[in-house]
Amino acid sequence: MAKKPEIPKGTRDFSPEEVARRQYIISVMRGNFEKYGYQPIETPSFENSDTLLGKYGEEGDRLIFKILNSGNFFYDKTKLELPSDIDFLLGNPADRLSKENLIDLNRFTAKISEKALRYDLTVPFARYVVQHQNDIQFPFKRYQIQPVWRADRPQKGRFREFYQCDADVVGSDSLWQEVELVQLYDAVFSDLGLENTKIKINNRKILSGIADVIGAGDKLIDFTVALDKLDKIGIDGVKKEMTEKGIPESAIEKLSPLFSLSGDFGQQLEQLGQLLSESADGKKGIEELQFINTNIRMLGLSTSTLELDVTLARGLNYYTGAIFEVVADKVAMGSIGGGGRYDDLTGIFGLKNMSGVGISFGLDRIYIVLEELGLFPESVQNAPLALFLNYGNAEAEFSMQSVTKLRNRGFRVEMYPDAAKPAKQFTYAEKRGIPYVVSVGEQELIDGNLSVKLLATGEKFTVEADDIESFFAGFHTL
Amino acid sequence: MAKKPEIPKGTRDFSPEEVARRQYIISVMRGNFEKYGYQPIETPSFENSDTLLGKYGEEGDRLIFKILNSGNFFYDKTKLELPSDIDFLLGNPADRLSKENLIDLNRFTAKISEKALRYDLTVPFARYVVQHQNDIQFPFKRYQIQPVWRADRPQKGRFREFYQCDADVVGSDSLWQEVELVQLYDAVFSDLGLENTKIKINNRKILSGIADVIGAGDKLIDFTVALDKLDKIGIDGVKKEMTEKGIPESAIEKLSPLFSLSGDFGQQLEQLGQLLSESADGKKGIEELQFINTNIRMLGLSTSTLELDVTLARGLNYYTGAIFEVVADKVAMGSIGGGGRYDDLTGIFGLKNMSGVGISFGLDRIYIVLEELGLFPESVQNAPLALFLNYGNAEAEFSMQSVTKLRNRGFRVEMYPDAAKPAKQFTYAEKRGIPYVVSVGEQELIDGNLSVKLLATGEKFTVEADDIESFFAGFHTL
Numbered sequence: 001m002a003k004k005p006e007i008p009k010g011t012r013d014f015s016p017e018e019v020a021r022r023q024y025i026i027s028v029m030r031g032n033f034e035k036y037g038y039q040p041i042e043t044p045s046f047e048n049s050d051t052l053l054g055k056y057g058e059e060g061d062r063l064i065f066k067i068l069n070s071g072n073f074f075y076d077k078t079k080l081e082l083p084s085d086i087d088f089l090l091g092n093p094a095d096r097l098s099k100e101n102l103i104d105l106n107r108f109t110a111k112i113s114e115k116a117l118r119y120d121l122t123v124p125f126a127r128y129v130v131q132h133q134n135d136i137q138f139p140f141k142r143y144q145i146q147p148v149w150r151a152d153r154p155q156k157g158r159f160r161e162f163y164q165c166d167a168d169v170v171g172s173d174s175l176w177q178e179v180e181l182v183q184l185y186d187a188v189f190s191d192l193g194l195e196n197t198k199i200k201i202n203n204r205k206i207l208s209g210i211a212d213v214i215g216a217g218d219k220l221i222d223f224t225v226a227l228d229k230l231d232k233i234g235i236d237g238v239k240k241e242m243t244e245k246g247i248p249e250s251a252i253e254k255l256s257p258l259f260s261l262s263g264d265f266g267q268q269l270e271q272l273g274q275l276l277s278e279s280a281d282g283k284k285g286i287e288e289l290q291f292i293n294t295n296i297r298m299l300g301l302s303t304s305t306l307e308l309d310v311t312l313a314r315g316l317n318y319y320t321g322a323i324f325e326v327v328a329d330k331v332a333m334g335s336i337g338g339g340g341r342y343d344d345l346t347g348i349f350g351l352k353n354m355s356g357v358g359i360s361f362g363l364d365r366i367y368i369v370l371e372e373l374g375l376f377p378e379s380v381q382n383a384p385l386a387l388f389l390n391y392g393n394a395e396a397e398f399s400m401q402s403v404t405k406l407r408n409r410g411f412r413v414e415m416y417p418d419a420a421k422p423a424k425q426f427t428y429a430e431k432r433g434i435p436y437v438v439s440v441g442e443q444e445l446i447d448g449n450l451s452v453k454l455l456a457t458g459e460k461f462t463v464e465a466d467d468i469e470s471f472f473a474g475f476h477t478l
Numbered sequence: 479m480a481k482k483p484e485i486p487k488g489t490r491d492f493s494p495e496e497v498a499r500r501q502y503i504i505s506v507m508r509g510n511f512e513k514y515g516y517q518p519i520e521t522p523s524f525e526n527s528d529t530l531l532g533k534y535g536e537e538g539d540r541l542i543f544k545i546l547n548s549g550n551f552f553y554d555k556t557k558l559e560l561p562s563d564i565d566f567l568l569g570n571p572a573d574r575l576s577k578e579n580l581i582d583l584n585r586f587t588a589k590i591s592e593k594a595l596r597y598d599l600t601v602p603f604a605r606y607v608v609q610h611q612n613d614i615q616f617p618f619k620r621y622q623i624q625p626v627w628r629a630d631r632p633q634k635g636r637f638r639e640f641y642q643c644d645a646d647v648v649g650s651d652s653l654w655q656e657v658e659l660v661q662l663y664d665a666v667f668s669d670l671g672l673e674n675t676k677i678k679i680n681n682r683k684i685l686s687g688i689a690d691v692i693g694a695g696d697k698l699i700d701f702t703v704a705l706d707k708l709d710k711i712g713i714d715g716v717k718k719e720m721t722e723k724g725i726p727e728s729a730i731e732k733l734s735p736l737f738s739l740s741g742d743f744g745q746q747l748e749q750l751g752q753l754l755s756e757s758a759d760g761k762k763g764i765e766e767l768q769f770i771n772t773n774i775r776m777l778g779l780s781t782s783t784l785e786l787d788v789t790l791a792r793g794l795n796y797y798t799g800a801i802f803e804v805v806a807d808k809v810a811m812g813s814i815g816g817g818g819r820y821d822d823l824t825g826i827f828g829l830k831n832m833s834g835v836g837i838s839f840g841l842d843r844i845y846i847v848l849e850e851l852g853l854f855p856e857s858v859q860n861a862p863l864a865l866f867l868n869y870g871n872a873e874a875e876f877s878m879q880s881v882t883k884l885r886n887r888g889f890r891v892e893m894y895p896d897a898a899k900p901a902k903q904f905t906y907a908e909k910r911g912i913p914y915v916v917s918v919g920e921q922e923l924i925d926g927n928l929s930v931k932l933l934a935t936g937e938k939f940t941v942e943a944d945d946i947e948s949f950f951a952g953f954h955t956l
Contacts, residue, residue: 003828004608004609004828005526005529005605005608005609006526007521007522007525007526007529007609008522008524008525008526011522011523011524012522013519013521013522013606013609014519014520014521015610016517016518016519019520020518023518034860034890035889035890036885036890037862037890037892039497040497040501041491041492041493041494041497042497043485043492044485044486044489044490044491045489045625045627046486046489046627046639047485048483048484048486051483051485062548063548065524065545065546065548066545066546067544067545067546067595068543068545068546068590068591070540070541070629112546113546115486127483127485128491130483131482131483131484131485131491132491132493135493137906137909137910139895141892149523149524151548161524169895172895173896174868174896176868176878176893177895179878183882183885187885295875295878298875298879299879299882302886349482350481382512384515390652390654396654397773400654400657400773401777404661404777404778407513407514407665408780412512412513412515413515414514414515414619416617417617417650417652417654417655418650418651418652428615431615432615
């Protein structure tokens with residue numbers, strides 16, 4: 001096989017450096033999830049197709065990876081009224097497609113595929129809650145860090161396999177959950193050294209309220225989709241798009257105060273309150289945001305800020321209360337987190353009245369932001385502390401005794417496995433970023449010593465083999 | 479939807495307790511892998527079909543999960559000479575199968591599926607090494623802990639999705655690697671508290687040597703398959719099976735010493751040496767085992783033992799040197815680990831002369847063994863330290879200040895989100911295994927105190943809110 005092997009488009013191999021950095025982010029998330037009382041679950045990579053299909057809209061269904069049933073497919077020739085073979089199916093169809101003669105074989109798919117790869121973690125979570133409802137203590141705070149798959153067209157920063165990192169609570173409509181989720185975002189990003197992170201918040205009821213007030217309740221989606229673009233197309237662009245969608249001038253005029261909210265979170269809420277004073281939904285939304293804001297101010301955040309963003313509409317289709325989105329400071333990058341409340345999380349699987357609220361962390365984007373800002377701690381790379389060189393069997397036997405002792409003490413050390421040329425062994429140590437090189441030659445073997453060299457400075461030490469643990473313990477705390 | 483949702487057969491949901499325990503095992507493995515200088519990589523869940531197919535034999539190919547191409551399938555009606563629709567494909571084929579009329583639609587599969595789920599971690603590792611050979615420092619010691627998928631018939635202890643945990647070195651044929659892998663097995667199982675684990679070792683060259691000596695070189699596979707059953711069917715059973723496979727009586731008689739090897743590892747090797755003195759292969763195998771055994775005796779093992787097992791033949795098709803298998807003491811269970819050396823790991827992808835040696839840990843079986851022996855540390859469950867009860871908003875606000883302070887100090891604490899009936903909140907604490915319950919009532923609110931109750935004993939403490947951190951710090955080290 002002369003061709004170099006490749007991986008499917010939209011997928012990635014992760015090198016040791018990348019895995020270490022991803023694990024670092026995940027461990028910070030996991031540590032905080034657990035500190036906040038969230039418990040881990042894991043669900044299978046594939047679900048029965050009927051668990052997933054129809055849950056993400058038509059576009060979503062199309063993007064779900066389907067798995068072929070295993071076993072053999074056999075069909076009856078006579079009943080098929082096929083020619084003696086099915087070679088026509090095996091040829092290249094592209095050169096004989098003509099529109100009126102097409103048969104849609106998608107109907108066939110349901111017969112040959114009954115399982116599909118997980119598209120997100122929310123639907124499997126809802127399925128889990130319903131299936132295991134008798135074993136769960138509600139409110140159930142769960143976190144889940146697993147890959148998901150989407151047959152999206154791959155492009156920069158968009159992959160067909162990627163991790164989702166979700167924390168959700170189901171079974172309580174207390175707004176304290178929203179307060180805690182803001183704190184949780186702050187805790188994770190602060191621990192990662194990502195300061196001044198903006199946690200933007202809105203409420204579905206505010207959006208409904210605005211739509212009510214301007215008389216565009218029937219055009220809520222069009223209205224919010226346009227509003228959501230404020231950042232990109234400006235006030236005039238938003239107004240233009242609303243006009244195109246058939247929202248009357250007079251209604252659009254009523255929106256003006258939205259674009260000039262000023263002051264702190266509380267003051268902005270007050271101004272919004274005047275605009276929405278006629279809408280029950282709107283007033284409820286403001287009350288909820290007030291509760292969250294007041295308590296966050298009281299409890300304080302480490303390094304993040306909580307900001308009101310009335311244009312925030314992500315996932316409007318299912319969110320019913322709070323809507324969150326997080327953006328990093330100093331790096332131009334989409335959101336690095338998002339979430340919200342959905343009042344009927346498990347209804348799709350027959351368990352009614354289970355309100356849920358959750359947030360998600362965007363692992364890939366957080367990775368890029370930390371990399372750009374140089375925020376990965378050096379210790380994450382975790383190269384071994386020392387490489388013992390290999391000058392032959394007698395030396396190797398002597399070295400391995402020290403290597404074994406050091407490992408038993410918790411040190412990460414290695415011996416080069418072959419008695420290769422010293423230059424090759426040194427290169428290996430350098431390329432792997434191993435700071436110390438230890439060698440045992442004939443003389444050391446006689447004296448029972450080890451020669452230790454710190455590569456960065458060239459400094460050399462002669463250490464008795466019996467003292468090697470305390471030598472390294474002195475340089476490096478475990 | 480009235481029907482309770484289900485997951486595909488052969489897959490599993492993992493509860494918080496199970497995830498915590500699995501993570502505990504994985505963290506012990508990961509810690510030791512890194513201590514021994516192994517570096518983590520991750521590969522995509524699915525590979526191009528041609529990367530996987532043909533690598534695991536015909537049976538393996540059948541067990542690989544194939545993924546349907548995304549997008550739509552359209553074919554030309556006229557060319558298909560089909561009736562106006564393809565309903566016949568959509569009906570239930572079972573009731574109209576007759577042998578002579580079957581068409582094998584498997585040939586169709588290659589057209590509609592170009593990707594497949596990973597079947598093991600070894601082939602993706604070989605693919606990774608070849609694809610990234612210019613970025614890798616050889617010898618490359620990598621570990622990989624990821625799920626794999628097999629369309630096997632599910633049964634007790636056999637799943638369609640399960641984790642593999644592999645450590646392999648590629649690019650060195652040094653026997654020090656085998657020595658280290660024995661140490662690594664010992665380190666992991668000792669850290670898990672699994673004492674007296676038997677690490678069984680054999681060598682492919684020993685098996686070839688025996689076959690040579692008894693003149694059954696052309697029946698090596700039949701011969702080793704029979705020998706491998708010694709545990710189950712006894713000496714007579716083995717001899718009977720060999721006879722059935724056409725191995726002559728006289729040859730089988732020569733085997734007798736194999737069944738009565740006695741003494742320690744070194745002594746057994748000596749006896750085996752006499753039997754194999756005529757076989758170059760056999761002598762090489764004995765030399766290799768001697769090197770490994772001598773050095774392991776010199777370096778010592780913590781709690782495991784290394785034992786010679788000349789009947790060990792697992793994976794004979796690809797192993798070329800050492801063969802490992804690990805069994806737990808005190809629990810009747812198949813192997814909890816296995817591995818070996820394969821001289822041409824990356825040859826299938828065009829990179830020749832890359833010897834590899836590796837071991838695998840059986841996560842699911844290790845889990846069962848630890849559970850049966852009660853070896854999971856209690857701390858693994860990791861329930862929150864305290865639940866703050868919720869008696870209403872003013873009390874909750876007061877509580878959340880302590881909750882926030884405690885979390886910032888690293889404590890795992892929670893507040894019940896709703897002002898539910900106290901009994902319900904207490905039940906929640908008990909069911910989740912939370913040891914302390916903290917309550918703030920009207921009087922506490924006035925005094926600035928917290929009432930702390932240790933559920934196990936009923937003991938109660940009144941603690942000033944400002945002192946709550948030191949109160950818990952005194953009880954629990956972080």
